[in-house]
Amino acid sequence: MVKRTSLEGAECPIARSLDVLGDWWSLLIIRDALMGRRRFGEFQKSLGLAKNILTVRLRALVDRGILELVPASDGSAYQEYVLTPKGFGVFPILVALRQWSEEFDDHPEGIGTTMVDREKGKPVKKLALCSQDGRRLSFADITLKRGAPKRAKRAVA
Amino acid sequence: MVKRTSLEGAECPIARSLDVLGDWWSLLIIRDALMGRRRFGEFQKSLGLAKNILTVRLRALVDRGILELVPASDGSAYQEYVLTPKGFGVFPILVALRQWSEEFDDHPEGIGTTMVDREKGKPVKKLALCSQDGRRLSFADITLKRGAPKRAKRAVA
DNA sequence: TAACCTGGTTTTATAATGCAACTACACAAG
DNA sequence: CTTGTGTAGTTGCATTATAAAACCAGGTTA
Structure with a gap:
């Protein structure tokens, strides 16, 4: 194959x-x-x-x-x-990709657009990973536990 | 080509x-x-x-x-x-991909691991996009402005 | 009805992917 | 110092995915 x-x-x-x-x-x-x-x-x-x-x-x-x-x-x-x-639901993935380029691209001057919040026109904040009690978590602060996550009941739109 | x-x-x-x-x-x-x-x-x-x-x-x-x-x-x-x-810096992208699967996968029972914060052992929060003054933003609340983003000066590690 | 636009399918060529076999070097044992 | 084993690849070949271009059918427009 x-x-x-x-x-x-x-x-x-x-x-x-x-x-x-x-x-x-x-x-x-x-x-x-x-x-x-x-x-x-x-x-x-x-x-x-x-x-x-x-x-x-x-x-x-x-x-x-x-x-x-x-x-x-x-x-x-x-x-x-x-x-x-x-x-x-894919939106956050695209935001993460965009922000990675904004932060690490070798030729940032080639980037054509900036994402801003419509109301104030200011750039958005970087996505940050947080614990349930609000601490910011870096990749060193997390670990993987066996077992599928329980899924929050989703509203019916 | x-x-x-x-x-x-x-x-x-x-x-x-x-x-x-x-x-x-x-x-x-x-x-x-x-x-x-x-x-x-x-x-x-x-x-x-x-x-x-x-x-x-x-x-x-x-x-x-x-x-x-x-x-x-x-x-x-x-x-x-x-x-x-x-x-x-790619870490947030992987988190976003993981959370998308956790939320929308058609067979979530097949997921083997959950990401938890090391200290409390609880699942982490969903990544959320926020404005600089802290409002949560959905994809409808943002817009694109022409011009490269200014990059924050990065510490020299 | 003829011309044209939309949303494809078909054909054909090239690039990427995957497996398996092979190579080169490091290190360890005899 | 020779043989064996593990690491980190390279090479050759078959198969698949991707791409460009040509073609086409139904809906829309003139």
């Missing part, structure tokens, strides 16, 4: 996420979707990737429950791709 | 990060490095990837300033791969 070894079924949740999001285009498609793009052609023009690849990626994202196909909002007979809650 | 289109030089900092971290193995290698692995053989056994691939990935991570080759800590003539500050 030479296929690109799948990480599906891995125990590590990082590997599980990467199995879904870890290819070259998926995260960029989701980024564009968060910026409001929804049509096949919009994605294709914005990302500049081949249409056959985009077809496959979009289908995969729909299959995994990250995007959803809905009738076009403008009343035409076409369809649009919109994010599901699971898709919106 | 048929090569896997490089995102190098993109304006979007997310694309820039993905250009470095966006392949199947790099983030998993960094994850392992954060867990204390440092030798070629350790990575290879842990990840189960082909040695030629590992060679290429490690070299790329060293070239990009994420890993560093240092003389082995046990006094042998071999070398070890250790994370640079830039490498440690």
Whole structure:
């Protein structure tokens, strides 16, 4: 078997996420979707990737429950791709990627945009990992415990 | 040009990060490095990837300033791969990936470990994006402004 | 109805990935 | 000093994924 070894079924949740999001285009498609793009052609023009690849990626994202196909909002007979809650949940990952580049990129002058809060127009704070009682945690302050995390009941949107 | 289109030089900092971290193995290698692995053989056994691939990935991570080759800590003539500050900076990205899986994975019971704070043993809080004055921001509360972010002066370690 | 746009599929070429076999060096034992 | 074992790769070849370009079908527009 030479296929690109799948990480599906891995125990590590990082590997599980990467199995879904870890290819070259998926995260960029989701980024564009968060910026409001929804049509096949919009994605294709914005990302500049081949249409056959985009077809496959979009289908995969729909299959995994990250995007959803809905009738076009403008009343035409076409369809649009919109994010599901699971898709919106990717937002912090994109923020983390953005902030890593902002902090460590070797040529930061090449970065074209800064993320600011809409109300004040000021750059946002760095994502920080905190304990439940509010202490800031570095990677040395955490450890892994066996067993699946209990999932908070999610509101029904 | 048929090569896997490089995102190098993109304006979007997310694309820039993905250009470095966006392949199947790099983030998993960094994850392992954060867990204390440092030798070629350790990575290879842990990840189960082909040695030629590992060679290429490690070299790329060293070239990009994420890993560093240092003389082995046990006094042998071999070398070890250790994370640079830039490498440690990837930690929040891995946390975000982990938390996305914890929250949205379709089969959460397959997740093997939970991240807890070492001191209290309790699960950590979700990463939250905040404005400089402390308001929690959702993706709808932010916007992009043109121009590179100013980078905070970093301590000289 | 003809031209055009949208959202694809097909074809074909090249680059990345994976396995297995092989090599080079370090170190340890006999 | 020779043989054996472990580490850290390299090389060769098969298979897959990715890409560019051509093609196409249904909806929309003129």
